[in-house]
Amino acid sequence: MMTARSWVGEGISKPPFHVVHHKGILEILTNTLQIEHLPPKSVDGPIRRELELLSSEASIHEWAFKENEGLSLIVPATVYPPREDTGLLFSCLSKLGKGDGRKLLEIGCGSGAVSIALAKFGWEVTTCDVNPLAIAATTGNASYNKVNLTAIEGGLNEGGNFTNQQLIESRGPFDIITWNLPYLSPVKGDEEKLGPLEDAGLVDTQENNGWGVALLQSLTKESDLLKPGGAIYLLHTNNERGNLLQSRWRAAGWATRISSELQFDDGERLTCFAAWKPHEKAARQSHDVLDSTNQYLMETDLPIGSMVTAKQQLAGRGQRKRVWDTNEGDFAGSWVLDPELMECGPGMMQLDAGVAVIDAICASQDIPLPSAHWTNCNPFSNHNLSIHWPNDVWADSGKLAGCLIEGRQTGKHQKVVLGIGLNLGIPNTEDYPSTGLSDITNSVTLEGFTDLIDTAVSSQFETGILIPPRPNQKNAVWALMTNHLSRGLSLKQDAEKLTVTSISKAGELICHDGRKRRIISDSYNLIWN
Template sequence: MSDPIFREVESQNAKAKEINWKNSSDEIISLLVPTTVYPPREDTALLDHCISKLGDGNGKKLLEIGCGSGALSISAARNGWKVTACDINPLAVVATTGNAERNKVNLNLFEGGLEVESNSDFAQLCESDAPFDLIIWNLPYLTPPLGEEPRLGPMEDAGLVDRDGVGWGEILLSVINQTPTLLKSGGAMYLLHTNNTRGNLLQSIWRQSGWATRIIGEDDLGDGERLTCFSAWKPFDGKPIEWHQELNSTNIFMLNERREIGDCVVAIKQTDGRGQRNREWITRDGDFAGSWRLDPELYDKQIGVIQLSAALSVIDAYCAITNRPLASSHWINCATLGEQGISIRWPNDVWAEEGKIAGCLIEGRQVGEKQTIVLGIGVNLKSKDKQEFPLCGIRDIIDNEITLEEFAILLNCSIASLFELHPLAQLTTRHYNSIWQLMSNYLSKGKGLLQEGEKLSVNGITEEGELLCHDGVDVRIVNNSFTLEWV
């Protein structure tokens, strides 16, 4: 018998530990935790905090994969959720059963979990309680040991260690895509991971498969280790993109037509596209031209922030295409993008080293009390061509080919991730640091501003998306691009 297995068998005979765990509502949950069952730790507290921000569950259904001691499931049940929980460790199922009785809550429990080869049994076990409003998983995120490195026992390994090859976060993605009835329409996933290489790429992988993602909680553990909890959902409740062979302007079309929030139209050919200052936007064959109807509540965030966030969404799509960590997930990811020359030029442009990749335009219309907000984005997908204004295509800076349809789906996921008002994924301003870093990528090339002939240095952005500048004497807030020239 190998040492890890022997140690695990021995530990099963050890006395279970009594823990009084305080959840995010300051309630004490009494737990009896066997030694081979995962106890509540910092990651448990972070995931519990994210769930608690949703308020009373009001009987909505929640599935916890890998319930461990049952701390999260019990906390959610106390807060009004109807909870189903599972674990592949039979001792965890026993512990959760006993702990639920201790704390006088009802849970539906079963032994099982995701498998590498087939998940039909898991799906069948879940389907009796499906569809779920929320599915949560504190993913096993320890890096698999290499060669002769020490290993955990089988049950500890299953609960704590990610697997070689395709990780558990990707296996779950495959299961949800193959069994969409597990998640209710409008439902969401909460996945917690660490900032190792695989964890940093996980949101990009979910975006590639047509999901919107948004970070809803983080915990810095020190020494460079960071826990992240993100929500994943189908963009705008799975609305399909509306394709048109030809439109004069996708923004004008959306402003003139009756459309719902989250609707997206894409024109294969746009004949009269416009940019800032009503300048002509040239859309070549094969380039992207599309518009979204956004929630008027976003207007409180100011046009400047929306346009900068839209530029960030284009860069997120680029990150997903090239299998990089998302720019919006952490400013560090944006700093490395600077090596490829990827940047944001205030107020609304995306640039690469060779030239402009994309532009964004917010337009609104008020009729009585009804307000309409439309976001238009034009992206050069084709290779650059020789024009007076330097243009760069997405295909110039990626190694793999991407079609217009594939790019539209990725960008739609990025737009939903930054703009959709989803009840299970609260909007945050945490991506502002990413925007500033991407602007810094542009400024680091020695770029400066002229305002009516006066040179300004750029020092930051406000929460409203305005530029914080310095004229050599005073700080100046700039919110009008019409008087500016980049030099």
């Protein structure tokens, strides 16, 4: 059994790792695992393989984390070296600016590359790893590169609990918690295994749908580990668990947004996303009856991110002040948005809100999110979930939801409100084909959908110093629009037939009339048939 201990980069009692010979590393491992006390039969293939690895010399890595700035790192066998994913994670975290004493916890430090680089940027870094050699390497590498950090032997177990938890908690609460998740699939049956230390750093757990969900469970139990307003940054690959990870965090009440991606020629895609508690400083109100949730927010002074819902709207409206009927059990809600978001135009914001609606439905069904990557839009063909320009969400049998952005300027003060209406039941209307969420699933209640859509709206529109900037989701929007266009629909304006070819950055339709390109920014006189 590995013993827990903490080595601090300042005033450490052990010599820096750089002066420890590889035989000394073998001695550390032998003493830690108490191998000399084990019967010969218990030293199985993976452990024997690991001991053979440890008899080799440690490698030296020169890692450039910025132009003209880098680290010299010693990396022993079984310790994860800096690679492309290391650079991607650091790149995302470095966008948060200088630490200025803010606290960061890295889980799975490996050689210490990310933790040491961030400590150089002024972050107060605590880092942990279940591999004692990773802790030795990180401690020595930090000392050699003249930074102070706290390295703790420990980490998350499969039950969602931290080993050496009290020591880790004593260094918090943290502004940022980050983890380059192990993502190799667990071995099955008689498949060849890695050594136990390699396994801990590289292989996903068989329990709890992976390490990303195990961390989610831990944060649910240990709510004081992350500061209010703090964020989690996770890096994963595009395997099955990775593709579902954001959906599962959304379902648990966390907003998520991609910070950056790295695509390889073989099809593998690495993604780093942030997760945070949505609208922590905002108000949340529920009313039995309102004329209009949008109108109510326009006339009240509530902070950005505030949500208001109504069980019944007497004067709900959609595009061009068309009546939006809210039947009993349907969702009707509005949010106050940051006025600076209007720089991208209300048209694109309404389309992004449509993505948020579909995201919320996907999170309820444990389906990959369209906002996570545009390739996730294809699996919805069973219900034909799609975006109908300029502001509607449709399913196979008709209109499901509508989104409306409204703004008001009073002097220098601008207010922007987003309203969303969604049918949970099947509406009784003959004006146009319509449907409800109950036609797709019976597992989502009004209360459950309210939480999911609030999280999805935060994921799309919330801003903050620890949250990545809003990405351009034109590809996802277009993919969801083509689900609708692929039914053979044509567009007419003033009796002239148009072919839709794309959308602009502002959310306008780019069309062709057979002679020239046309830009459509208004739905007036548009007919889909």
